[in-house]
Amino acid sequence: MKKVIVVGNGMVGYKFCEKFVTKEGSEKFQVTVFGEEPRPAYDRVHLSEFFENQDAKALEMAPRSWYEEHNINLITDVRITDIHRSKKTITSANEKEYAYDYLVLATGSSPFVPPIKGVEKEGVFVYRTIEDLEGMLAYAAKLKVKNPNAKAAVLGGGLLGLEAGKAVMDMGLEPHIVEFAPKLMPRQLDSRSSQVLQLKLESIGLNIHLSKATNQILGDDGYITGMEFGEDDKLDVEMLIISAGIRPRDELGKTCDLDMGVRGGIVVNNKMQTSDPYIFAIGEVALYNQMIYGLVAPGYDMAEVAASQIIGNIEVLMPAEIDMSTKLKLIGVDVASFGEPFMPASKGHSIIFENKTQHLYKRINVSLDGKSLLGGILVGDASDYNMLHQVFLNGMPIPEDPAQLILPATEGGAFGSALDLPDEAQICSCENVTKVQICGAIKDGSCEDLAGVISATKASTSCGGCKPMVTDLVTETLKSLGKTVKNVICEHFEYSRQELYGIVKAKKLTSFNEVLDACGTGHGCETCKPLVSSIFASLYNDTPNKEDVTQDTNDKFLANIQRNGTYSVVPRIAGGEVTPENLIVLGRIGKKYNLYTKITGGARIDFFGAELNDLPAIWKELIDAGFESGHAYGKSLRTVKSCVGSTWCRYGLAESISFSIELENRYKGLRSPHKIKGGVSGCIRECAEARGKDFGIIAVEGGWNLYVGGNGGATPRHAQLLAEKIDNETVIKYLDRYLVYYIQTAAPLMRTAAWLDKLEGGIEQLKKVVIEDSLNIVEDLEKEMQFLVDAYECEWKQAIENDEMKKRFSHFVNSDDRDDNLVFVPLRDQKMPKLWEKEVKEVTL
């Protein structure tokens, strides 16, 4: 058997293994992989997700068992130190020698740390591995205990630096970006787009310092305290992340005399061969066409070429042109560039659309004859990136007036259907999947749906950027075959939520098993069970106590589960109005049960860290004091936020507090496809931010204006005007109709904003249904709402008054012990759950 040794178990080294073992003939080779990191290869592209959940496993490219199953010998935590080309062996840091027939170097790169005085200080980090992130998290946590307003800087305003800046912000430190060049992302953006990006980033809280050369890292007792740029130009920071570019880890090539680039990198030809034909180099260590490609997609292509070459498919070669288009995954800001982003005027024309107030910038570069697209930049809205990128890659014709491609008015219109793309168009560049592979999988019957296509072709499984286009292609192909794309709930029910709602209502079904037996198959699952429960709740206002085993976990325990398995407790404080006495009650309870306490964005009080066993006792005390459930855990009405209105405010036109309390009490406990929030403002100054809610009411001269379908959060949307200058009763009448209509027809987990978007005819149609009664249903809608309102009961009251129902709030069935797995650590003057990764270290120390 021939021996293949891969040095480096990073993204590309792993991809090589994955590609190699699926090739015919691979059984004649024994593959051994060395990785210097302690764990198997993980997804570095999504490294920043580690900040959210500290879940290293979730980032794994494949578990250790995968390597075993494919007969790959994976040796981690071992660095290779030498190559002996003459005898075709390598040696490891622990002085073992291994023989190879073919050697593949996939050693990647390391962050470049500029030789600035003081970089060795504590608190200075790089951003490349999980260990780097663990170090940062631990350091940031310590900093925040000392100083809750601590600042951290990122050196470098490129693609990675900005991602690191976001991470700093998420760690709760004040973020600063320090860039040497006079603009951000100097390699991908022109000056104007860079400025737009800067405005946008500043608006979300990043502090940006351009044209700054760092002379020195200042410190105290070995710890960083600041950065010095010039004599009187300093920035106080207590932590620094260096993101100033990468350097190939080419030391193995150097010591065994392979051909090297002048600025580093191991030279390869289009077979990925180095100057020694038995040694290949791929990924970020390989210098191809005098370039290092710092992206995964070219690395994956290199892996395919090297794997094919070694197996003997020598016709598979690396293309001469490599597409470096990128879409940034910076959360909250769209940035993309493709083809030639900057272009001299001699080569073509640029068309630029800019709107600084909305932080939008779009530029496309068109050939002199106006016939083809050469490249472009999108900042603020990159939703057209996939399509523009395809038009560019495939040299597709563009409209006579190319401006249509980026002007806001022609949304979608300029492109036509995704099916117009040429068959060989590469849709997923990471996994190298073409349009014909995606559509073909549906047409030849081997796949039935999106999930099938994804698992068969692997399209969209890496960076995920191509997912919208893959989805479009699958849907369009299915449609073209006359197959309706049916939104079935899951394998147990061949219906949409709306259809099932109709069936349950018509047949008057009241338990999950009845529904399953009447119109489903199998035994249910985590998708259909909560959905059916939500239908029951919407139809009968059943509380979750009735059939707790089919409820989502939050509904089951009438509390939101937190990341360590404890719960939060949120009593209703209608309209945000609370007496001092009641505040004292809340304070006493929080103290007694040692709960972390915080005021929420919905103007009420949230307790965290309650153990399951304590929930009934906590709620008993709350209920005895006159509180009731706030349904913060349910897909139901949360709060109706209000300003102080004419009761106190000198601008107020109406009593917004009284009205919001009335509305909150009317709709409390109402179960719906997703959560519902409301707001009432006493005048158009809109202090309650009512137009960011599912329903918003604003006082004007002559009555209330009623707005619907607003949203805050990740996809902010202003609510749209449903009716003007109406009185209190009319508001309630319209709201009743609107809410029940939404509950009956929306898909699961669809907020009102998305529902209104999907509703054919939009707000005008809604006006017809709700106000003009075009469907002749408003009477039923109102009756239904009145029934739900009358059926309301506080579910926590139910639960604590019934021993059978209370039983489920106990961690063990056979013991009164608590969960001994729970550990809390101090946070300012309160507590928080201990981070798991840190626990590992303590236990194993």
Next chain:
Amino acid sequence: MEEVLSKYKTVKADEVQVWFKAASVLAFPTDGGACVKYKDLQIAVFNFSRLNAWYACQNLSPEKQEMVLSRGMLGDQKGTPKIACPLHKKTFSLVTGENLNGNLDPIAIYPVKIEDNFVYIGFSE
């Protein structure tokens, strides 16, 4: 934590040395689960009444390392009984312990028997 995880090993029916009498069948919700304490182990036990079967597995979620699986939701995937973790709905086969919608390590599974309306869980020590 790794140590906590390593305490949970699947016990096959023929490896049972101890049948631990956990609680009355009535202590467990129909088509739901509850957690049993045995020595320093936490075991999730499920009464899958639609299948007329009982299952037991570690209570520890291998994804988040929290003691929560007993509070998850029962279901089946193409006939295989499964439990969905309440934290992120990762699902595990109650027969093999395998993670059905991801690459997580399998969970440990324990035999269950019912005698005289009592639930017994099988352990190898």
